[in-house]
Amino acid sequence: MANSKYAYVRNYELSDSLLPGCFLVCRLDGHSFHKFSEEHGFAKPNDKRALELMDRAAMDVMTEYKDIVLAFGESDEFSFLLRRSTDLYNRRQAKILTALTSYFTSCYVFHWSKYFPDTPMRYPPSFDGRIVLYPDERSVRDYFAWRQVDTHINNLYNTVFWALVQQGGKTTAEAHATLSGTASAAKHEMLFQQFNINYNDISARYKRGSVLVQVKKARTMVEVLHCDIIRDEFWKARSYVLAG
Amino acid sequence: MANSKYAYVRNYELSDSLLPGCFLVCRLDGHSFHKFSEEHGFAKPNDKRALELMDRAAMDVMTEYKDIVLAFGESDEFSFLLRRSTDLYNRRQAKILTALTSYFTSCYVFHWSKYFPDTPMRYPPSFDGRIVLYPDERSVRDYFAWRQVDTHINNLYNTVFWALVQQGGKTTAEAHATLSGTASAAKHEMLFQQFNINYNDISARYKRGSVLVQVKKARTMVEVLHCDIIRDEFWKARSYVLAG
Amino acid sequence: MANSKYAYVRNYELSDSLLPGCFLVCRLDGHSFHKFSEEHGFAKPNDKRALELMDRAAMDVMTEYKDIVLAFGESDEFSFLLRRSTDLYNRRQAKILTALTSYFTSCYVFHWSKYFPDTPMRYPPSFDGRIVLYPDERSVRDYFAWRQVDTHINNLYNTVFWALVQQGGKTTAEAHATLSGTASAAKHEMLFQQFNINYNDISARYKRGSVLVQVKKARTMVEVLHCDIIRDEFWKARSYVLAG
């Protein structure tokens, strides 16, 4: 940038370095995606194309940014875990946050037509993001458990809700009222009794969300899973994820 | 978001509210646009299509976010001024920063084919951003003067540089060497003597960048100008820009 | 500090520079001074010795730190205004905050015996502090108006309250109950009717708190006033206070 008598304004740019030694979690959320999904005719309760497009954008982000060791996605959100010791952009918060958010958004729009060949994008979608620091493995794992439990709960609810509406002929207000206060077991039962749906048969993608991991093969590459990340098994088999 | 025993991880999300009473400037920069512009055959020293696409994305951002009262763009960067008293997203820094960066990126990719009908986008571009606070009108005006002076200096340099290369048959290394240490007047002279170009005749768009202002007409709309924003005249005619 | 293989821990010390171009207000508050004042027999509703000791500590702070252009004290709190353009300790927040808080505390303990010659200090008192940025003159003036209005309100309340207890023979619970919900005028009236006290005759020190200003005489020195700082007059006569 050229020097001039105005260059003093750069003094107002303050440092925003993130604490070393902590894991970084960057979570992106679709902005007004309720409206966006309606305008583009997303299937309910889950639109496979839309979820795969999210996965694709996330995979591109992880391919570009190798310090992202893990990502988890559900619905219109994605969480990226950067390794504890990352020195990406000297750990400058705004730089990391915007680079990831912008690239994810760009990939989402760029790949749209591959996943929605018959649905032109009507207007540009956007995502907002934040970075949260987690100082230890326990809190990182609990963060991802928190997101996956959220996926479980929301998907069960949405699955029954849309069955009631689409197959049961209820209005959305009636469906909400029917489900209000029901426990998990009751929802499973309702699905099975009324709609002959065994919740366990539903795709892991919908029940568990998408887990993306950097895989150290001949060369590093990203693996997409729809597995449990709440229990120890996943983490024990991939101790390198939280290792450095 | 669903509650669970893991929800305590939200306690790690700290407040990032921006100081009230200050102007917010959000500046976006193209990420690795040197490479991106080469891969997509941008004209040198200035590509009108690319600049108009930047303006278009910025205009969409201002149409969506009415608290942006002014924007200034040059090359692959754009600066947005949010009014002092804005309460957008409760002045949460990450939220404002990512919402603007993401939407700008999205619009850039979304509108690409209108501005580059014959050049398919080869890969998704991205932008990084930052927010800087300016507490008074003087420093805000100096911020924008800083960017416009930068435009002046860079454009003059690039205009001569590419004339030397494209018309003068020099290598880029030779062109750099020729220009090294030359004053502004010498560059004007070189342009006129060697290439018969009167720098003053060059489009204001290239010399002054793009100035976008919210115009209060029957309804608020965005105006695109390529005028001087260093001297008082622009600001006096639009005192509402810095007013609230 | 000596270098060693452990010196990397300094990387965890993050920058905490304060935004340029803003006024800094550093407010100190006595820590558990309710107990401290009881243990040391402070007079009620106001102890002149204790207030003068606060003023003395504040004056020493202003003599040491010339960038403090104004201070306001009441009860066990003091607010210091540092000029907008101060570059004290490169505007590092923790450094400024602790230097002022520590020195104020030190002066308070150091001078104690001069103001309380017959009351040995029984245990060490402490103060906590914070720095708040104000970007313009309006908000700075309103900050000090806020503190002085607080002084007015508290002093009127306390004056009637302790008259009821000390002269009126009420318990503190009864005095609180008597005053609950009464307007300012009613309190004035109560003072005059029941205790023959004209509130206007009460010392300005108690009604208005202490205003300390750097005075530019032959050499800079601190002036202590007990004047109105809510209206324009004070500020107009001392335009240099907010000047930069």
Next chain:
Amino acid sequence: MANSKYAYVRNYELSDSLLPGCFLVCRLDGHSFHKFSEEHGFAKPNDKRALELMDRAAMDVMTEYKDIVLAFGESDEFSFLLRRSTDLYNRRQAKILTALTSYFTSCYVFHWSKYFPDTPMRYPPSFDGRIVLYPDERSVRDYFAWRQVDTHINNLYNTVFWALVQQGGKTTAEAHATLSGTASAAKHEMLFQQFNINYNDISARYKRGSVLVQVKKARTMVEVLHCDIIRDEFWKARSYVLAG
């Protein structure tokens, strides 16, 4: 605080909560103690009274703030470790930082005459402070190792330096020149050969600084040690220090 139309200025007070799950280290440093120690005739290279006064102030701080599990002092500085899970003042940075700094300062002045019965305090000393977060045990231990190695290095240097000046009749400039670039072994040798001082016989207080630990006995109390905190032994015997 009383409500008024000015109370909006509180909106400028931004949250400064410290990240959960990290250890807090608060380090205090004497402000201009070179001058203070000369004005009060501190013995060189070490003044036992001054060091014991520092220990006393630190012990008082730890007695008041039980969440401080460990402290380390040398010369005119003290570092306090607050346990990882502390919720002191809701982890508000300025509050914790100033409360500790102020109370330490207050205790230092308050107890002065007990440690310097023949030396009246000539002017009030002060300390500045900062808080640094450490996310894991390794970095916390390395922080304290960093300080203790610093003590070792400084004390060896100062011991030889002042022997050269006080017993060897050198000027301070000559003593500096003599020591410039010498290794540790050479300094030990110089001490022994020229001044018959075996460095190993020097008090642990001077070589190792002061280690204060909360001891869980019948009731919690503070223990003062002058032991090695670089190797594992100290930490293994007191695993509760970093435990929660």
